[in-house]
Amino acid sequence: MIGIGLVRPDLLGTYGDGGNATVLARRLARRGIEAEVVPLTTGATIPTSVAVLVLGGGEDAAQRALLADTALLRGVARAAERGVPVLAVCAALQVLGTGFEIDGRREPGIGLLDVETDRLAARAVGETVVVPGADTGLDLGATLLTGFENHGGWTHRGAGCMPLGRVEVGVGNGDGTDGAVSGRVVGTYLHGPVLARNPALADQLLSWALGDLVPLPDLDIEVVDRLHDDRLAVAAGERRFTDQVDRPDGSGAARGLGSTLSARARAQIDAAVSEARRRRRSRGASPGSS
Amino acid sequence: MSRLSRAAGRGEGSVIGGKLALQVDPQLAGRLAAPMTVALVSGTNGKTTTTTLLARGLAASDLTATNKQGANLSSGLAGALLAQPDAHFAALEVDEAVLPWALTELHPDVVALLNLSRDQLDRLHEVRATALRWRDALAADPPRRVVANADDPLVVWAVDGLERLDHPDGDRPVWVAAGLAWALDSSACPWCEADLVFEPTGWHCPSCGRARPTCHYRLEAGSVVTADGIDHPLGVALPGRSAQANAAMAYAVIDQLGVSTEAATASWGEIRSIEGRYQHVAHLGADLLLHLAKNPAGWADLLDLVEAGSGPLILLLNAQGQDGRDPSWIWDVPFERLAGRRAFCLGERGVDLAVRLDYAGLDVELVSDVDQATTRAAAVAEGRPVDVIANYSAFQQLRRHLAAAS
Numbered sequence: 001m002i003g004i005g006l007v008r009p010d011l012l013g014t015y016g017d018g019g020n021a022t023v024l025a026r027r028l029a030r031r032g033i034e035a036e037v038v039p040l041t042t043g044a045t046i047p048t049s050v051a052v053l054v055l056g057g058g059e060d061a062a063q064r065a066l067l068a069d070t071a072l073l074r075g076v077a078r079a080a081e082r083g084v085p086v087l088a089v090c091a092a093l094q095v096l097g098t099g100f101e102i103d104g105r106r107e108p109g110i111g112l113l114d115v116e117t118d119r120l121a122a123r124a125v126g127e128t129v130v131v132p133g134a135d136t137g138l139d140l141g142a143t144l145l146t147g148f149e150n151h152g153g154w155t156h157r158g159a160g161c162m163p164l165g166r167v168e169v170g171v172g173n174g175d176g177t178d179g180a181v182s183g184r185v186v187g188t189y190l191h192g193p194v195l196a197r198n199p200a201l202a203d204q205l206l207s208w209a210l211g212d213l214v215p216l217p218d219l220d221i222e223v224v225d226r227l228h229d230d231r232l233a234v235a236a237g238e239r240r241f242t243d244q245v246d247r248p249d250g251s252g253a254a255r256g257l258g259s260t261l262s263a264r265a266r267a268q269i270d271a272a273v274s275e276a277r278r279r280r281r282s283r284g285a286s287p288g289s290s
Numbered sequence: 291m292s293r294l295s296r297a298a299g300r301g302e303g304s305v306i307g308g309k310l311a312l313q314v315d316p317q318l319a320g321r322l323a324a325p326m327t328v329a330l331v332s333g334t335n336g337k338t339t340t341t342t343l344l345a346r347g348l349a350a351s352d353l354t355a356t357n358k359q360g361a362n363l364s365s366g367l368a369g370a371l372l373a374q375p376d377a378h379f380a381a382l383e384v385d386e387a388v389l390p391w392a393l394t395e396l397h398p399d400v401v402a403l404l405n406l407s408r409d410q411l412d413r414l415h416e417v418r419a420t421a422l423r424w425r426d427a428l429a430a431d432p433p434r435r436v437v438a439n440a441d442d443p444l445v446v447w448a449v450d451g452l453e454r455l456d457h458p459d460g461d462r463p464v465w466v467a468a469g470l471a472w473a474l475d476s477s478a479c480p481w482c483e484a485d486l487v488f489e490p491t492g493w494h495c496p497s498c499g500r501a502r503p504t505c506h507y508r509l510e511a512g513s514v515v516t517a518d519g520i521d522h523p524l525g526v527a528l529p530g531r532s533a534q535a536n537a538a539m540a541y542a543v544i545d546q547l548g549v550s551t552e553a554a555t556a557s558w559g560e561i562r563s564i565e566g567r568y569q570h571v572a573h574l575g576a577d578l579l580l581h582l583a584k585n586p587a588g589w590a591d592l593l594d595l596v597e598a599g600s601g602p603l604i605l606l607l608n609a610q611g612q613d614g615r616d617p618s619w620i621w622d623v624p625f626e627r628l629a630g631r632r633a634f635c636l637g638e639r640g641v642d643l644a645v646r647l648d649y650a651g652l653d654v655e656l657v658s659d660v661d662q663a664t665t666r667a668a669a670v671a672e673g674r675p676v677d678v679i680a681n682y683s684a685f686q687q688l689r690r691h692l693a694a695a696s
Contacts, residue, residue: 010477010485014408014417019621019646026649042485059416065478065485126615148616191618196645223644223656230641 002028002209003038005050007076007092010041011066015150017056017089019193023202024052030219033210046075051209053079057090057151057191060102066095073110080112085184085208088113089194090151093179093187100153113180113187114160117153120174125150127235128170128178128190136162136181139207143200144168144272145178146231147190155180155189164188169235184208197231199224232272305361308369319364322371323380323396326355329543330392330433332384332424333404333445335471335588336536337362339528339564340404341383343540346561347554348547352378359565360682363388367396379547386420390427400435401428402543404468404536406444407475408619409585417444417475424448437542439535440465440503443493447480466542467492467505468535472587474622507545509538516545525555528568532591566689570675573692574661576668577675578604580688584613584681586622592679593627601674602632602667605647606660606684607639613682617642625650632670634663637684660691 006021021037028035038050046053053076058066066073073095080086086096094100097115099108130145132138145165154174157163164179164186172178172189179188186205188194195202203216210216311318329348331341338360345356355374357366362385370382384392386406392398406421421444428436429452438449449463473493479486484497492502508515512534514522524537537558544554563569563580571578581596583589596603609615617639629651635644636657647654657663667676680688 010474013474013622015616016618016621019618022621022649059418061418061478061480061483065483068483148618150616191616193618193621196621196642196649221645221648223641223648223654226656227641227645 001049002033002035003047003050004035005038005040005046005053005079007040007053007055007072008042008066008069009039009056011062012056012058012092014059014062015057015090015191017054017191017193020056020087020089020195020202021054023193023195023199024054024206027199027202027219028206030221031217040072040075042069043071044075045071046079050079051084052205053084053086055086055088055092055096056193057092059091063091063095063100063102064107066091067107077110077112080183080185083184083208085205086112086186087195087205088185088187089191090149090153090189093117093155093189094153096185096187097155097180098158112185113182114158115155115173115180115187116158117155120152120154120171123150123152124171124174124189126170127231128172129168129232129235130165130170130172130178130188130190131168132165133162133181136164137183138164138181138186138201138204140200140204142272142275143198143228144232145188145190145194145201146197146228146235147188147192147194149189150191151189153189192231196224197228199228236270305363305365305369307372308361308367309365311372312365312368317395319368319371320395320397322368322375323398326371326377326380327547328380328382328396328398329400329402329547330382330384330389330396330398331402331404331539331543332386332389332392333402333439334386334407334409334585335591336404336532336539337383339533339567340402340536340540341381342561342564343526343537343554343558344402344543345379345381346557347540347544347551348379348381348549350553350557351549354379354381356381357383364391364395367392379549387423389424390431393427393431393433397431398433400437400543400546401433402539403436403438403445403449404539405439405442405470405472405587406448407472407585407587408622409587409614418480421445421448421480425450428452435546436463437539437546438463438465439468439470439539440505441467441470441492443476443480443486443500443502446500446503450481463503464542464546465503465505465507466539467502467508468538469509469531471532471535471590474586507538507542509535514538514541522551523555525559527559527562528564530591530595532588566685571692571696573695574664574668576664576671577673578664578678578692579675580685581677581679582682582685583679586619589623593624596677596679597627599675599677600631601671601676602634603628603652604634604636604660604663604667604676604678605640605643606637606678606680606688607635607643608637608681608684608687609639610683613684617681620646625652628652632667634666636660636663637680660688661695 025035094117096112097109100117161180161182163177348354355377357370425448479495482498494501526537
């Protein structure tokens with residue numbers, strides 16, 4: 001039985017990110033590999049059966065409470081050093097960094113990712129599209145990542161990690177990129193949950209975890225593919241409120257971020273959506289689609 | 291004016307009337323409310339049901355103004371008062387974010403605080419931020435009396451500031467043990483951030499020692515038990531645990547206002563549906579049973595009801611402003627309990643829902659409209675009722691569609 005470790009769902013469950021663990025376990029089960037979600041509560045030691053660790057977004061108070069759970073966080077760090085893939089969303093991205101700001105005070109993170117977070121001038125809320133970086137070690141093909149961001153963190157990346165990708169729609173870290181990748185530790189601001197919306201990222205984490213021992217056959221779930229494409233198409237047409245996408249230095253509106261999408265980004269997203277639709281058409285109504 | 295806006299198809303007349311009235315005279319709501327005995331109801335879930343029970347209960351004693359169809363922003367409140375300017379009582383449901391305005395403008399005699407949990411986080415951002423807004427607003431404009439759900443630590447924290455205040459006419463909070471369907475938004479102690487412990491006897495913090503306050507009213511198997519140990523049957527016909535909790539809160543408010551609780555509870559048995567919820571509708575050969583669930587706490591209550599059945603389900607999910615634009619919360623609902631059931635999904639975010647239910651092991655089909663969903667469900671229902679569950683704006687669309695078809 002393969003475990004998907006869900007870290008402190010009581011603290012890091014505010015934005016539905018527990019769904020990431022469900023998606024990972026179900027995508028294994030559908031391939032005939034027994035898997036279960038293992039909730040990791042206060043002070044828990046992480047069982048060796050846990051193959052992937054998932055941490056979600058939470059509120060400021062929960063972030064501080066998580067920091068107090070030093071035994072569990074040490075376990076997360078040790079697992080990451082062993083090569084267990086880790087997905088950290090939003091508040092967890094900040095906690096896995098070197099430090100972050102709450103109520104004007106800096107709290108130290110656990111330093112798995114070389115990022116430091118302070119506050120955006122205005123909260124970033126809305127549909128978000130990220131073009132994955134080519135040199136992150138993630139094999140996502142030409143897939144664009146879609147998600148919903150809802151945070152006030154301005155995340156500064158150090159030299160020790162790559163961004164997950166370039167932000168086409170939304171704010172992400174605040175510097176035109178989103179998230180951070182270091183080895184098999186992946187941080188992002190995307191909710192949705194991000195693995196429900198981006199099955200390619202889910203399968204990348206699973207491939208890392210299982211290595212070549214168990215090759216993962218393609219899962220063909222019609223509605224999952226459709227969700228990904230629908231959200232991209234919506235993001236391409238979406239006009240976000242300027243007060244929600246202003247860059248921390250106030251440059252957002254001036255750069256047109258708050259208005260409609262750039263022609264380049266729209267063309268890229270349109271191409272990705274029509275490519276996905278073409279792929280689906282060519283597959284036809286294949287068995288296993290639901 | 292109300293008739294005009296209804297005739298123009300612009301929705302609830304009282305909202306538009308109230309909006310215009312407030313533009314002309316921003317103090318109008320306060321002036322209308324001044325001679326009335328005003329009770330406000332706020333919280334994430336159960337506002338409409340609690341307010342309906344409260345209004346019906348008060349109306350058993352005297353003329354009562356109340357807001358209809360969940361019109362719980364300032365315009366809806368003003369509209370409700372405007373529609374019944376001679377009322378003796380006002381029973382008003384208030385949006386969580388509008389409560390500070392209502393406290394300032396309406397000087398309520400009693401405020402009932404039900405619960406706080408995740409909902410519309412794109413608008414309200416954090417549950418705790420809403421609790422803080424309440425806390426500040428209650429301290430700035432203390433109402434004459436607060437009736438609060440002692441089982442919700444966030445509610446208790448929001449009221450805690452008030453306990454230390456010495457309002458001239460004020461009393462200490464009146465506590466009701468009304469239960470809590472969803473504790474995941476208060477797992478960290480609001481005072482000291484340690485992990486709270488939840489037990490059947492109530493919650494407590496092992497670190498700072500705060501605990502559920504001693505309650506004046508306790509919900510127990512369809513009755514309210516008062517501090518003197520006497521059992522008062524609520525007589526509520528609505529299904530589900532949350533309706534009982536809402537009735538317990540309404541009971542406490544009525545009792546605190548010194549109004550007859552016997553007359554009130556006697557009126558509650560006739561209430562079979564609340565703004566369309568729990569209502570059976572015959573449509574295209576199916577017996578549809580309508581439910582509203584707009585967040586994980588609401589679903590937590592509803593799952594028990596839905597799980598008891600075996601028929602097909604129709605689920606509608608929208609993501610308009612009042613729904614919250616991020617429906618990620620559907621992943622917090624343990625839909626796995628419905629594995630194997632047939633489900634027809636639709637709405638603006640029907641695809642998100644279909645993905646969630648597919649991974650949960652339901653037999654899912656995406657459909658394009660209510661009639662298609664009903665026809666498909668009727669074909670497999672074999673006479674069983676079809677549970678139809680929608681979130682806020684989807685529920686309003688559904689009701690309009692069914693009303694137009696009948």
